[in-house]
Amino acid sequence: MxxxxxxxxxxxxxxxxxxxxxxxxxxxxxxxxxxxxxxxxxxxxxxxxxxxxxxxxxxxxxxxxxxxxxxxxxxxxxxxxxxxxxxxxxxxxxxxxxxxxxxxxxxxxxxxxxxxxxxxxxxxxxxxxxxxxxxxxxxxxxxxLFFPGLEPDGECILDSNMFLGVEEMPSSLIVVGAGFIGIEMAQVAHRMGAKVTLIDAMDRVAPLEDPEVSKALQSTFKRWKWDVLLEKRVAGVQTIDGKGVLTLDNRDKIEADLILVAVGRGxxxxxxxxxxxxxxxxxxxxxxxxxxxxxxxxxxxxxxxxxxxxxxxxxxxxxxxxxxxTGKTDLPYESGPVPSVLYGAPEVMRVGLTENEAFLSDYETTETSKAQLAANPMAQAHAATQGFVKVVWSNGTVVGITAVGHDVSRLCVAATMIVQQAWTAKDIHKTIFPHPSLDESLLMALKAERKKTA
Amino acid sequence: MxxxxxxxxxxxxxxxxxxxxxxxxxxxxxxxxxxxxxxxxxxxxxxxxxxxxxxxxxxxxxxxxxxxxxxxxxxxxxxxxxxxxxxxxxxxxxxxxxxxxxxxxxxxxxxxxxxxxxxxxxxxxxxxxxxxxxxxxxxxxxxxLFFPGLEPDGECILDSNMFLGVEEMPSSLIVVGAGFIGIEMAQVAHRMGAKVTLIDAMDRVAPLEDPEVSKALQSTFKRWKWDVLLEKRVAGVQTIDGKGVLTLDNRDKIEADLILVAVGRGxxxxxxxxxxxxxxxxxxxxxxxxxxxxxxxxxxxxxxxxxxxxxxxxxxxxxxxxxxxTGKTDLPYESGPVPSVLYGAPEVMRVGLTENEAFLSDYETTETSKAQLAANPMAQAHAATQGFVKVVWSNGTVVGITAVGHDVSRLCVAATMIVQQAWTAKDIHKTIFPHPSLDESLLMALKAERKKTA
The missing domain is CATH 3.50.50.60 (FAD/NAD(P)-binding domain)
Known part of the structure; x- marks a missing residue:
């Protein structure tokens, strides 16, 4: 053919x-x-x-x-x-x-x-x-992907594909890898009553995000009484007597009904x-x-x-x-800003550069402005007031936006357009945001006093 | 001073x-x-x-x-x-x-x-x-505002201010006026178990919205077993023996624990x-x-x-x-597109012209394109798949966007920017929308086949 x-x-x-x-x-x-x-x-x-x-x-x-x-x-x-x-x-x-x-x-x-x-x-x-x-x-x-010793066995050691197929939620769950996949799945288990342990080799959860976002997530997980173990290296995971057993490189062992390994994809x-x-x-x-x-x-x-x-x-x-x-373009590929979202509650959204990325590319003009969700009536209405919206500026132009908290994924498309259109201060008042709305926290962050990154 | x-x-x-x-x-x-x-x-x-x-x-x-x-x-x-x-x-x-x-x-x-x-x-x-x-x-x-005979008495006949101060939710509620204020308040009473009767002199609820939006709302209210009485004129409302009694102009009477009069504001x-x-x-x-x-x-x-x-x-x-x-502008006032939102579930959002308004201003080039929420995985995830997003085009340019359904208020800021920036077909592919997201239903609506308004 x-x-x-x-x-x-x-x-x-x-x-x-x-x-x-x-x-x-x-x-x-x-x-x-x-x-x-x-x-x-x-x-x-x-x-x-x-x-x-x-x-x-x-x-x-x-x-x-x-x-x-x-x-x-x-x-x-x-x-x-x-x-x-x-x-x-x-x-x-x-x-x-x-x-x-x-x-x-x-x-x-x-x-x-x-x-x-x-x-x-x-x-x-x-x-x-x-x-x-x-x-x-x-x-x-x-x-x-799996590091040696972390391979799933389909019994008590599962990858994300297998975890989505479980017949019942475990009453205790260890998640190896504190990226978006592990966090979303752990949240569901948590909501259904599982005791969650989250473990990562890095020094913070969601390590691709702004460090302040990681901190906000960690404080939520702490309120939920998760065990969040950071900077821990896992030597291996095994099913022993119908339990998932995780061994740290210092030989300490942790046990749960299931272990989800979500350390990355290749x-x-x-x-x-x-x-x-x-x-x-x-x-x-x-x-x-x-x-x-x-x-x-x-x-x-x-x-x-x-x-x-x-x-x-x-x-x-x-x-x-x-x-x-089909001959419609011969230009090289340009994605424009690509948004990313962690769903659940709290949510995380990010588009464009993080503060750190902006600082590395132009350390002289990087600034940030920020609004806390606690000031927003919709966050108050859902009794979920932890979190913030952060705008990253470079040379007076918006180059990145990130947020963490209840329902912040809803800021994502507008934030993507704002980064793509490289808004400056004079653009902020052009668009009327509806009141009340969680979206106003993005407007507040855009308007807030800017702080130079040092 | x-x-x-x-x-x-x-x-x-x-x-x-x-x-x-x-x-x-x-x-x-x-x-x-x-x-x-x-x-x-x-x-x-x-x-x-x-x-x-x-x-x-x-x-x-x-x-x-x-x-x-x-x-x-x-x-x-x-x-x-x-x-x-x-x-x-x-x-x-x-x-x-x-x-x-x-x-x-x-x-x-x-x-x-x-x-x-x-x-x-x-x-x-x-x-x-x-x-x-x-x-x-x-x-x-x-x-x-009140028409004669519809004035609140603070007992069983309340205006919206008074209703927000009630000490307990009624087990039955009549709402006179099917605008946004009446609908939002009636929804809360409904969630808390009240039997709701919604009554309006117009032939549809939310009469300022696109008729298809009204229809979608009505079908939801029907599923909720609300009595929606349209094209009914109310002769008067009174508290009689601790009940709210509404008399229609044909002398029929309807009774409830409370009557909320929300026919407009002046x-x-x-x-x-x-x-x-x-x-x-x-x-x-x-x-x-x-x-x-x-x-x-x-x-x-x-x-x-x-x-x-x-x-x-x-x-x-x-x-x-x-x-x-303060001398910063001497131009006449221009609001740009002003979004409006009905909160609750379903929600309604609208910005720019409705199909009818666009048709009245340019009947030759008005078109609409539409996406159903049923096709969206986030609507599916919340088991709330009724509703749609509708884009109104005039002369090949987006002049209005409206939506009804679960969480559609989240489309509002992006929709406002799109109307304000007068997007044409070539703008649609510029911005990457996150997947999955309810926001993609807006993208689907923008991309959908257009139908000429007749």
Whole structure:
């Protein structure tokens, strides 16, 4: 079979690339070894959000109960929740399949292997298929990574994919790795009553974020009575007598019903014979140039190219590459600011530079301005007043915005536009923010007195 | 006493005008007859949001329970909630008072009366004060309006101010007037178990909104088993034997524990001797020119000038007038798009033109594009999938955005910026929206196929 475009991997990047290609009139095949939607839909963003959504009432009740304004009890029928998640995912995959069909995109189910120039073979359950392409997009995503000794065993030691499939929530959970994935999942377990231990080798949780954000998260986790163990090295994890046992490098042991290992994710590039087509890897990432190109007529987008591990970034790259191969652009890839969000309560959002990044790139003009959520009536209404919004300025221009606290993800799109449009002081009064709204805390932060970073 | 600027009314417009004036170096007095913060803080937006926030868990639990994912019960300690509201309001007023003091603004407590040119008198509890001004800003706001026969009696017939002060929630409530105020308050009563009857003379609820928004709200209220009585004229309301009794013009009677009359609000302009200073009124509103000026050196901002009844609009007007009197601008007042929000669940947001308004101004090029929330994973996560986002285009440019459904207020600031920046098709792909997010439904609506309005 002959295609204008073959895409390997049907996650957010690959699926969007296939759809965009077909919409532009290309004859497209999409190769997927497992499930439409990839990690994001099936083992990542979406199931976690369904868990968080289903348990929101617990968090809201907890906050009001602390104020003695509400009382009661909310219990989760976890098997029903898991069934609902699976039903939702299956429904979404079905809708995706229908969209492919409608657009005349061939779905080739199996592992794709690169051959010489312009050809791939796909090992499907009905045998091997060979197909040629004018352009190839590799969007094979990422998978959980493990340090030696931290590998999941599927019993009491789980990776994030396995954890999303548990039949019941543990009553105690150790999470190794205090990044967004570990924190979101731990929050759900916490809401459902689990005793949580969070452990990381770094000196703070969410180490990619502004240190003040990490501090705010840590103070929340402390209020929740989590054990947060920082600067601890884990020697290994094992299932022993139906319990997860974690051994620190000083030989101390910690035990829980389950141990979730979420120490990072790495590109999926194995078994595809990439080198056959001249695609090079560095530290397992596919190397791409400024056009996201990996070899002649071969592009790599999304987690696999190692630029950034976010679904919406993959999707944005997909649209760029399709524009490029259909001759709509010959400019190098520019993402603009890419927002990131931790969901739950508290939430974290960040877009553009952190204070530290801004300072490193221009230490003379970096300033920050800040607003506390405690001053916001919507945060007060939800009895969730911890947190802040912080604006990073460089040379009088907004270069980054981050926030932590109740519902701050809602600031994300406006913040992205503000960073993208490089607002200066004179832009702040242009837009009317609704009152009352949590969004006003962003306006307050933009207006607040600026402090020079030293 | 002599001031550069005297402001009458300490609601969002007046307070912000006083603060902005003092920050620009003016000697300012602020006149308030009741409480700092005015209606918005004390009898409007803020207490309602605290009620809605405190009862969010009930709504979230209800939605998940319908999916059989959660069960339980949440009860509200209403006296504790009311005490918390009062504590919050008092705390906010105290902070406002401290800000006035810090800025050297004199607070004159009492009713201000205009005299001849450049002078007012204030009847304080310690006697009459006379003060002169270079510029005067009238920001006296609005108050509930009543048709004859619909006046509150403070027993079972309440206006919105009184309703916010009830000691317990009624088990049945009739709300006369299906605007935002009535709907938000009725929702809180509904969450706390009240049987709600909503009655309006118009043929739909939220009659200022897009008819499709009204329809979506009505279908939610129907699911909640509210009695929604439309195109009904109320002859009168009375307290009879400890019950609220409503009589329709066909003599039918409906009874409930309480009746909330929320048929509209009108400017507060009485008792101030406005005519003495040449300030004219039309239908009780203070008439202003394109500079928000009512008479030489006298301006009127906020609800009292009848332009729009929204706190953030009043505040925006305040900043304009202070810029004007301090010589920073001599341009006429331009608000830009002013967003409006109905809070609760579902929420409603609107900014810019409705489809109908756009069609009336340019019937040849009006189009709409739409996305359903059912397709959004965050709406799915909260089991609240009813609703949509609708974009109104005129001549290929976004001129309005409205949405109804779970949490759609979060689209409001980005939508306001998009309308203000008059996005066209080519702008849509510039900004990366985070995935997953409810905000993506706005992106979907922007990208969706457009339908010509006929």
């Amino acid at each position: 002959t295609y204008d475009l073959i895409v390997i991997g049907a996650g957010p990047g690959g699926f969007d690339a296939a759809v965009a290609g077909a919409e532009k009139g290309l004859k497209v095949a999409l190769v997927e070894k497992k499930l439409l939607g990839g990690t994001c839909l099936n083992w990542g963003c979406i199931p976690t959000k369904l868990w968080l959504g289903a348990t929101t009432a617990i968090d809201e009740l907890h906050n009001q109960a602390k104020m003695k304004v509400a009382s009661g009890e909310v219990s989760i029928a976890f098997p029903a929740l898991q069934a609902r998640v699976q039903k939702h995912l299956a429904g979404t995959r079905k809708a995706m399949g229908a969209q492919l069909k409608k657009l005349g995109i061939d779905l080739l189910e199996g592992i794709g292997t690169l051959k010489g120039t312009g050809e791939i073979s796909v090992a499907t359950k009905d045998g091997k298929i060979t197909a040629t392409y004018k352009d190839l997009i590799i969007a094979t995503g990422s998978q959980p 590109p999926v590039t194995g078994g595809m014979a990439l080198a056959e087509a001249g695609v090079e890897r560095q530290f397992n990432k596919i190397e791409v140039d400024e056009n996201l190109q990996a070899a002649p007529n071969i592009y790599a987008i999304g987690d696999v190219n190692g630029i950034i591990q976010l679904a919406h970034a993959a999707s944005h790259q997909a649209h760029y590459v399709v524009s490029r191969i | 002599t001031y550069d600027l005297i402001v009458i009314g300490a609601g969002p417009g007046g307070f912000d005008a006083a603060v902005a004036g003092a920050e620009k170096g003016l000697k300012v007095a602020l006149v308030e007859k009741k409480l700092l913060g005015g209606t918005c803080l004390n009898w409007g937006c803020i207490p309602t949001k605290l009620w809605l926030g405190a009862t969010t868990a009930i709504d979230e639990l209800h939605n998940q329970a319908k999916m059989k994912v959660a069960s339980g019960e949440v009860s509200i300690a209403f006296p504790a909630l009311q005490a918390r509201v009062q504590k919050h309001l008092a705390g906010t007023r105290k902070a406002m008072g401290a800000q006035l003091k810090k800025l050297g603004i004199d607070l004159l407590e009492g009713i201000g009366t205009l005299k001849g040119t450049g002078e007012i008198s204030v009847a304080t509890k310690d006697g009459k004060i006379t003060a002169t001004y270079k510029d005067l800003i009238i920001a006296t706001g609005s108050q509930p 400017p507060v302009t009485g008792g101030m001797a406005l005519a003495e200073a040449g300030v004219e009124r039309q239908f009780n509103k203070i008439e202003v020119d394109e500079n928000l000026q009512a008479a030489p050196n006298i301006y009127a901002i906020g609800d009292v000038n009848g332009i729009i009844q929204l706190a953030h609009a009043a505040s925006h007007q305040a900043h304009y007038v202070v810029s004007r009197i």
